[in-house]
Amino acid sequence: MEKRRFSFIILLLLWSLAHLQAQWDDPPGQYWAVKGYFNPSFAGETEAISATALYRYGWTGIENAPRQFYLTTNMPFEFFGRRHGAGLVVYNETVGKLRNSLLAAQYSFKKEIGEGFLHIGLQAGLYDLHFDAGSKHIFEDSIQYRKGTLRVNPTEKQPIDLSAGISWTGKAFFAGVSATHLNQPRFYTQADSLSADIQSDSARSSIPRSYNFMAGYNIHLFHPLEIQPTVWVQANRDKTLVMATLRMEYNKKLSGGASWSNDGYAFFAGAVIRDIELGYAYGSHTSGLGKNSNGSHEFYLRYNFPLDYFKPKRQSHKSIRLL
Template sequence: KSLDLNAGISWTTRNFHAGLAAMHLNQPSFYPLRSPGPPENAKADSIHSRIPLSYNFMAGCNINVFHPLVEIQPMALLMTSLTDTRLHTAVRMVYGKKYSAGVSRNGKEGCSLFAGAIIKNIEMGYAYSMYTSGIGKGSGGSHEVSFRYRFPIDLFRREPMPYKSIRLL
């Protein structure tokens, strides 16, 4: 088991969102065998693997539907490690800008179900991925829990300018 570090930034307006992220910043290494270290009869680096640095770009839009509190958010995620590129698509439903749930298609690998909630500036999420091909097909799926802090940045909001009326002078 090893620590895997990721970082990203996102930009959200009322009707559009986009983001960039770098995954596996520390390029964690692991041994693909079940033992905690290299077997005694193998060279230390012969079975040692490293997860390569990869980049993600996401974009989507917000569509208000039948109820003012409900939004449908179609989105796309482009993932690349500069040797392999994949496109994932998703549709998320958001209720009251606080609760969300959705489904995604992970290229040819499978699909995911996810849900989340926002409490103050902390966004929490859960996802379950089901694999239909590849190495994860026999695994029974995977679970993911995420936490994100949302920094309030008011870069484009103008402060009201003080003024004096000439009638009152």
């Protein structure tokens, strides 16, 4: 039943495929590693304290190419006999000397339903904006032949950013929907000031509200090999991204696979070394601004702490009566 449901959802979402253009959130190829960034309801989904860091060096070969850093941490906890989750998100994106940063807190309510859990999550954070990420464009430098330079419209603003999501996780299947940038934070930019002579003109802009759907299934072929297909759809008012991933995992220690999207494709591999999970991905872009680049590189690191890791350990002692 779950397999049929997953296949139907994938076909339905692939039908909605549209051409990808420049967008505010440039998606990482290993999106499943930081899925809590796109849906706060995944906070506390496992029975451990989880911390993940992902670094993406996008569009190599282009001057001022964007670089992104994601840090997500989350943990489950109980309060008044109910299960909950809490998380923290840190995000940085740089273009040249300009930087956008987000610091956000997450909360999720967990309720057991059937053989899994229903999660309802909220996120509230503060953006520190210094450029309009939706204004990215390639400027062809005639002096430096065939070398493009990424340009953006700068701004100065610290708006509040809100997100919400809902998901269901079971033993082998998960699915979730979310809305990020719910309040569509608004700001003013200096229109094309990095390449224009007139820098006094300003334009009103906003971070577009985005809708995300993510689902995955864990197929046990034979021990210890598993196949984990995943699909992610991100859409806003005029852009849609569809990404399908096939990931294989061997003995919970080695992994690898490939992803396809309407922006290009990516290949990745990973390993678990002494409880630390490492991953690398290379992405090639066939459309959008990235097609003029030499591809993108990603690295991520994850570590899961047991829930009792930070609890004080009981010290053994002997009774003086036995001495």
